[in-house]
Amino acid sequence: MSSGILKFEIDKCKGCGLCVAACPAKILKIDVKTVNKKDYHPICCTDMGKCIACGSCALMCPDGVISVYKEED
Amino acid sequence: MKTVFEMTPAMREMELHYCPGCTHGIAHRLIMEVLEESGRLGDTIGVSPVGCSIVAHRYMNVDMIEAAHGRAPAVASAIKRVHPGNLVFTYQGDGDLASIGTGEIVHAAHRGEKISTFFINNAIYGMTGGQMAPTTLIGQKATTAQEGRKVEDSGMPLRVAEMLATIDGAVYVERVALNSPSNVRAAKKAIARAFEVQEKGLGFAFVELLSSCPVNWGLPPVKALEWMDEAMIPYYPLKRFKCPEEVK
Amino acid sequence: MTDKMTDKPADKMTDRKLMKGNEAMALAAIRAGCRYYFGYPITPQNEITEYMSRELPKAGGAFIQAESELASINMCYGAAAAGGRVLTSSSSPGVALMQEGLSGLANIQAPMVIINVMRAGPGIGAIQPAQADYFQATRGGGNGDYHIIVYAPESIQEAMDMMGKAYDVADEYRNPVMILADGMLGQMMEPVVVPEARKPIMGDDIAKAKPWALTGHKNKRERNAINSVWLDQYAFEEFSNELWKKYIKAEKELPEYETYNLDDADLVFTAFGTTARIVRESIDQLAKKGIKAGLIRPKTLWPFPYGAFDEIEKHAPNAKLVISAELSRGQLIQDVKLGLLGRLPVALIGRVAGILLTPDEITQEAMALYEKTGKEGK
Numbered sequence: 001m002s003s004g005i006l007k008f009e010i011d012k013c014k015g016c017g018l019c020v021a022a023c024p025a026k027i028l029k030i031d032v033k034t035v036n037k038k039d040y041h042p043i044c045c046t047d048m049g050k051c052i053a054c055g056s057c058a059l060m061c062p063d064g065v066i067s068v069y070k071e072e073d
Numbered sequence: 074m075k076t077v078f079e080m081t082p083a084m085r086e087m088e089l090h091y092c093p094g095c096t097h098g099i100a101h102r103l104i105m106e107v108l109e110e111s112g113r114l115g116d117t118i119g120v121s122p123v124g125c126s127i128v129a130h131r132y133m134n135v136d137m138i139e140a141a142h143g144r145a146p147a148v149a150s151a152i153k154r155v156h157p158g159n160l161v162f163t164y165q166g167d168g169d170l171a172s173i174g175t176g177e178i179v180h181a182a183h184r185g186e187k188i189s190t191f192f193i194n195n196a197i198y199g200m201t202g203g204q205m206a207p208t209t210l211i212g213q214k215a216t217t218a219q220e221g222r223k224v225e226d227s228g229m230p231l232r233v234a235e236m237l238a239t240i241d242g243a244v245y246v247e248r249v250a251l252n253s254p255s256n257v258r259a260a261k262k263a264i265a266r267a268f269e270v271q272e273k274g275l276g277f278a279f280v281e282l283l284s285s286c287p288v289n290w291g292l293p294p295v296k297a298l299e300w301m302d303e304a305m306i307p308y309y310p311l312k313r314f315k316c317p318e319e320v321k
Numbered sequence: 322m323t324d325k326m327t328d329k330p331a332d333k334m335t336d337r338k339l340m341k342g343n344e345a346m347a348l349a350a351i352r353a354g355c356r357y358y359f360g361y362p363i364t365p366q367n368e369i370t371e372y373m374s375r376e377l378p379k380a381g382g383a384f385i386q387a388e389s390e391l392a393s394i395n396m397c398y399g400a401a402a403a404g405g406r407v408l409t410s411s412s413s414p415g416v417a418l419m420q421e422g423l424s425g426l427a428n429i430q431a432p433m434v435i436i437n438v439m440r441a442g443p444g445i446g447a448i449q450p451a452q453a454d455y456f457q458a459t460r461g462g463g464n465g466d467y468h469i470i471v472y473a474p475e476s477i478q479e480a481m482d483m484m485g486k487a488y489d490v491a492d493e494y495r496n497p498v499m500i501l502a503d504g505m506l507g508q509m510m511e512p513v514v515v516p517e518a519r520k521p522i523m524g525d526d527i528a529k530a531k532p533w534a535l536t537g538h539k540n541k542r543e544r545n546a547i548n549s550v551w552l553d554q555y556a557f558e559e560f561s562n563e564l565w566k567k568y569i570k571a572e573k574e575l576p577e578y579e580t581y582n583l584d585d586a587d588l589v590f591t592a593f594g595t596t597a598r599i600v601r602e603s604i605d606q607l608a609k610k611g612i613k614a615g616l617i618r619p620k621t622l623w624p625f626p627y628g629a630f631d632e633i634e635k636h637a638p639n640a641k642l643v644i645s646a647e648l649s650r651g652q653l654i655q656d657v658k659l660g661l662l663g664r665l666p667v668a669l670i671g672r673v674a675g676i677l678l679t680p681d682e683i684t685q686e687a688m689a690l691y692e693k694t695g696k697e698g699k
Contacts (some may be wrong), residue, residue: 016094016294056254058078062098068077115540130546148399154383155405180388
């Protein structure tokens with residue numbers, strides 16, 4: 001079973017939530033407990049193991065926060 | 074490990090100044106991806122509008138110039154005459170293209186100028202703070218239509234893609250939207266087609282990209298994308314109005 | 322860098338023709354290496370547009386009849402930024418529409434030449450000649466702090482010779498340059514010697530000649546991003562300082578004028594363009610009536626040759642009066658007064674509405690003004 005790996009450039013995130021809505025696995029959320037350098041609440045991944053590396057989050061991100069990789073067995 | 078998505082190097086290392094959830098960031102990236110993937114980044118010249126994206130050249134790694142409001146198609150037509158082997162594109166908002174610039178866009182299409190225009194339609198004026206655009210929907214509130222756009226004062230919203238599609242010189246006309254992953258994928262294909270039309274010297278290529286403006290719509294970014302689906306797309310249908318055989 | 326590939330003096334008799342002013346100016350532009358023209362029809366300059374539509378494609382260039390003057394000047398903006406040698410032409414009401422573009426071109430430091438074949442205004446006005454765009458040309462007419470360099474030919478030959486210089490100056494200063502002609506110059510015919518042809522710089526040669534131009538970075542250099550907006554006021558101020566150095570340099574190096582019959586003159590005319598030729602006739606008439614009159618003719622209107630008026634003290638110390646003769650309500654006269662700084666009284670002989678001054682008219686009015694000055698002892 002292959003797994004997706006997401007890398008975030010947290011300080012670029014504006015907390016817009018477009019990726020959260022786009023994720024079919026529903027594993028992204030805005031982390032209201034932190035703020036980044038821009039004083040936004042950035043995204044975080046709640047369960048990387050469920051990531052299917054579809055890339056929808058990165059497709060919808062206007063700010064290039066997310067890079068998506070796929071581990072292969 | 075396989076790379077599924079990384080930011081294209083054609084987007085410069087600069088943080089975008091656009092509002093949270095503004096789809097300019099997506100549109101910019103798609104254009105840059107297409108140029109980089111086709112190996113034409115070094116031969117491309119872009120023309121930016123007056124509007125939020127006046128500084129698009131900060132982010133796009135191509136030779137680029139700011140045009141006066143609405144004049145980008147005229148500027149681009151002339152650049153293409155000086156450098157016919159280069160790809161030349163304009164990137165314009167709805168104030169720029171559908172209001173002050175209607176003369177220039179119609180005539181670039183009319184002459185069949187071998188340029189590609191990307192029209193960011195977000196149904197409002199962004200940079201100047203939310204005034205009504207020719208594309209603002211009936212009932213939609215704007216700072217110059219505070220009770221909502223009324224047809225008796227301002228007419229029905231302008232459907233630019235439909236209008237340009239009636240002009241012979243506009244050989245490729247498509248409307249896409251940036252409100253969902255599948256629509257974004259289709260938008261990228263349309264952008265690629267618009268450049269292919271230019272590569273093949275077939276005529277004027279036009280892509281209208283329905284986009285969001287969360288701040289001036291008064292909606293959070295995700296709700297703004299939903300509004301695009303509920304209100305904009307029914308009035309501005311997503312459609313390939315014209316496409317040359319050579320590019321299908 | 323200037324394009325002086327084959328810059329020989331235009332006094333060879335091999336290329337002598339009878340030409341209409343408008344066509345001659347268009348030909349001179351092509352000879353100077355211009356290969357891009359964007360314009361819109363307007364009387365009395367249509368022969369320029371029509372000539373370019375036929376000849377430019379033959380010369381390997383590109384012509385667009387644009388949808389308006391607004392589109393024309395913005396096409397020039399694009400072509401100039403892309404490194405092309407470009408021309409547009411219009412007449413007064415159309416030039417009014419081009420002000421946005423001229424301000425923009427000055428701001429992005431792009432070179433071009435524009436010909437204004439003046440007609441009477443304001444508004445749609447008359448189609449006959451006037452000189453009432455002097456303010457439009459030299460005091461703006463677009464927004465912000467900038468200048469365009471303005472040459473005012475009095476003959477078709479001079480217009481052709483100024484064309485080559487206009488392109489050199491435009492490239493050197495990276496600024497728009499205007500040839501301010503009038504409807505008479507545009508429509509009349511005179512024998513001319515056509516300037517030698519220069520090799521145009523096109524295509525792949527542009528990047529070397531103009532490294533700042535939009536040519537595509539070819540992945541070999543940083544992209545050229547040409548902005549007109551400045552979001553940082555302090556950076557904009559610095560930019561304006563640099564821009565202003567150019568204009569200060571222009572004020573030192575570019576002013577041109579000529580004098581006629583100035584020695585011991587009692588009365589000094591100033592005039593530009595075709596009106597200067599009419600004034601010369603009047604000067605000859607006045608001589609027969611015992612009044613020594615001379616002429617100072619500015620050839621650049623911006624930068625204006627203010628220093629020319631020092632010649633009066635040197636050569637015509639007895640002069641009592643300066644008369645500005647112009648086809649307007651008095652526009653050149655403002656710069657004349659600035660040049661004189663109160664040293665002599667200044668009067669206007671003007672005609673508007675597309676009506677030309679005649680030598681007889683100028684002579685009669687000049688005599689009346691001269692007598693009046695004598696009596697008032699000023």
